[in-house]
Amino acid sequence: MSTSQDTRLAAGDYPLSVNRPELLRTPTGKPITALTMDAVLSGELSAEDLRIAPETLELQAQLADASNRPQLAMNFRRAAEMCAIPDAEVLGMYNALRPRASTADQLASMADRLEGTWSAPVCAALVREAAEVYARRDLLARPAAGSED
Amino acid sequence: MTTTQPRRSPEPRHSLRTDVLEARPVNLDGFVEEWPEKGLVAMESAYDPAPSVRVEDGLIVELDGRQRADFDFMDTFIADHAIDVSSAEESNALPSAEIARMLIDPRASRDDVLAVTRGLTPAKVLDVLKLMNVVEIMQGMQKMRARRTPANQAHSTSARDNPVQVAADAAEGALRGFAELETTLGVLRYAPLVAIALQVGAQVGRGGVLTQCALEEATELELGMRGITAYAETISIYGTESVFIDGDDTPWSKAFLASAYASRGIKMRFTSGTGSEVQMGNAEGKSMLYLEIRCILMAKGAGVQGLQNGSISCIGVPGAVPGGCARWPRRTWSPA
Numbered sequence: 001m002s003t004s005q006d007t008r009l010a011a012g013d014y015p016l017s018v019n020r021p022e023l024l025r026t027p028t029g030k031p032i033t034a035l036t037m038d039a040v041l042s043g044e045l046s047a048e049d050l051r052i053a054p055e056t057l058e059l060q061a062q063l064a065d066a067s068n069r070p071q072l073a074m075n076f077r078r079a080a081e082m083c084a085i086p087d088a089e090v091l092g093m094y095n096a097l098r099p100r101a102s103t104a105d106q107l108a109s110m111a112d113r114l115e116g117t118w119s120a121p122v123c124a125a126l127v128r129e130a131a132e133v134y135a136r137r138d139l140l141a142r143p144a145a146g147s148e149d
Numbered sequence: 150m151t152t153t154q155p156r157r158s159p160e161p162r163h164s165l166r167t168d169v170l171e172a173r174p175v176n177l178d179g180f181v182e183e184w185p186e187k188g189l190v191a192m193e194s195a196y197d198p199a200p201s202v203r204v205e206d207g208l209i210v211e212l213d214g215r216q217r218a219d220f221d222f223m224d225t226f227i228a229d230h231a232i233d234v235s236s237a238e239e240s241n242a243l244p245s246a247e248i249a250r251m252l253i254d255p256r257a258s259r260d261d262v263l264a265v266t267r268g269l270t271p272a273k274v275l276d277v278l279k280l281m282n283v284v285e286i287m288q289g290m291q292k293m294r295a296r297r298t299p300a301n302q303a304h305s306t307s308a309r310d311n312p313v314q315v316a317a318d319a320a321e322g323a324l325r326g327f328a329e330l331e332t333t334l335g336v337l338r339y340a341p342l343v344a345i346a347l348q349v350g351a352q353v354g355r356g357g358v359l360t361q362c363a364l365e366e367a368t369e370l371e372l373g374m375r376g377i378t379a380y381a382e383t384i385s386i387y388g389t390e391s392v393f394i395d396g397d398d399t400p401w402s403k404a405f406l407a408s409a410y411a412s413r414g415i416k417m418r419f420t421s422g423t424g425s426e427v428q429m430g431n432a433e434g435k436s437m438l439y440l441e442i443r444c445i446l447m448a449k450g451a452g453v454q455g456l457q458n459g460s461i462s463c464i465g466v467p468g469a470v471p472g473g474c475a476r477w478p479r480r481t482w483s484p485a
Binding site: 047050051052057064068069070071072073074075076078079080081082083085087090091093094095097098099123126127129130133134137139 | 221222225226229230231263366367370371374376390394397398399401402404405406407408409410411412413414449450451452453454
């Protein structure tokens with residue numbers, strides 16, 4: 001079995017922390033074997049080291065693909081794209097996707113921002129798809145325009 | 150002819166124990182009459198659609214009797230994300246009895262069954278399940294289970310939201326082998342404190358145990374983002390479009406949320422509640438089982454890491470109708 005990251009993983013590689021620990025790194029690039037209590041006490045580790053890395057989510061997506069679970073793989077790929085987006089913006093985007101929370105233009109610019117600013121084309125595609133369905137099912141925000149209805 | 154004649158008493162004999170048990174309030178409980186028009190029916194309703202599927206240019210254009218232009222958002226999400234389009238027409242053409250037999254036939258492997266069931270529509274799944282009794286369904290579940298080793302979750306909750314009590318309870322739960330620990334709150338403001346107590350207690354009991362604190366969606370995600378919780382499972386989904394909107398979500402907002410959790414390294418499952426749609430007043434005339442199937446397929450389409458059938462807040466509904474007790478509440482599921 002190759003240790004190259006280019007190798008597609010097989011279902012037997014799961015769980016990675018047991019079978020392929022050499023592939024796992026923290027978002028700051030440390031190997032997961034560096035996550036020890038001594039390192040916490042000496043201040044070598046920060047909270048940033050305890051977050052998941054987008055590369056790890058891609059590995060999990062490959063495991064999902066290898067287990068014939070394409071939807072789970074897509075979820076992990078959207079997640080990998082979202083790692084870079086700050087917490088508050090992710091929450092804001094979720095709230096904007098709620099029924100009648102956004103206009104068609106707002107959803108379109110959210111998709112553009114996901115694709116352009118955050119290099120998140122898979123997430124952008126999900127938002128564009130939502131915009132299309134919301135338009136058809138009357139789930140876009142109604143224009144305020146000073147009216148009561 | 151036996152040597153001892155059975156004694157014949159004028160009335161059926163009851164032990165005193167039986168009389169006492171039968172007089173208990175729980176045994177005075179009865180079933181309500183089914184009301185299929187409103188979805189107050191557990192498993193079989195004349196208003197559930199008949200299975201059908203049609204694929205054009207790699208797109209499902211007809212699902213369970215509805216044309217694509219008339220799809221509600223559940224139909225659309227299930228057709229575009231959950232059903233395997235390449236095998237849909239072929240799988241749905243199989244007789245339901247044949248699929249039901251595959252589920253219980255030891256000669257049919259898990260992969261054999263999945264090759265067929267990936268393409269089934271919600272109404273076709275219902276058509277298969279209607280043919281099976283509970284024992285057969287459980288036999289099928291055992292074969293289809295994705296998880297190698299089942300694991301259990303425990304609740305560590307204090308009626309007074311006392312963090313010390315929760316921590317001690319969590320430590321014992323972890324020590325006894327529970328893989329996941331959940332807490333719920335009486336007073337919302339105490340959530341972060343109690344969640345931290347749960348986490349600390351659990352890790353003292355046994356390292357690596359996952360913890361969650363059940364709250365409203367966005368708050369729960371915020372606790373997870375801060376590293377105070379490790380998983381979430383009270384992310385509600387519903388079987389009809391109208392109730393989904395009532396819950397202030399859509400399949401797309403929930404799919405986005407699922408990925409948001411995963412992006413922070415948090416494990417997450419959805420929750421559906423059998424009977425929640427009729428309880429919330431918009432089952433759209435469909436049976437509880439049919440709507441539960443739509444929930445499961447929606448969860449699968451979102452690629453979420455699992456689904457729990459909560460049904461705690463609505464167990465009174467399926468429990469009140471004939472056949473409803475077979476819908477055992479509170480079980481979790483891993484996606485196939």
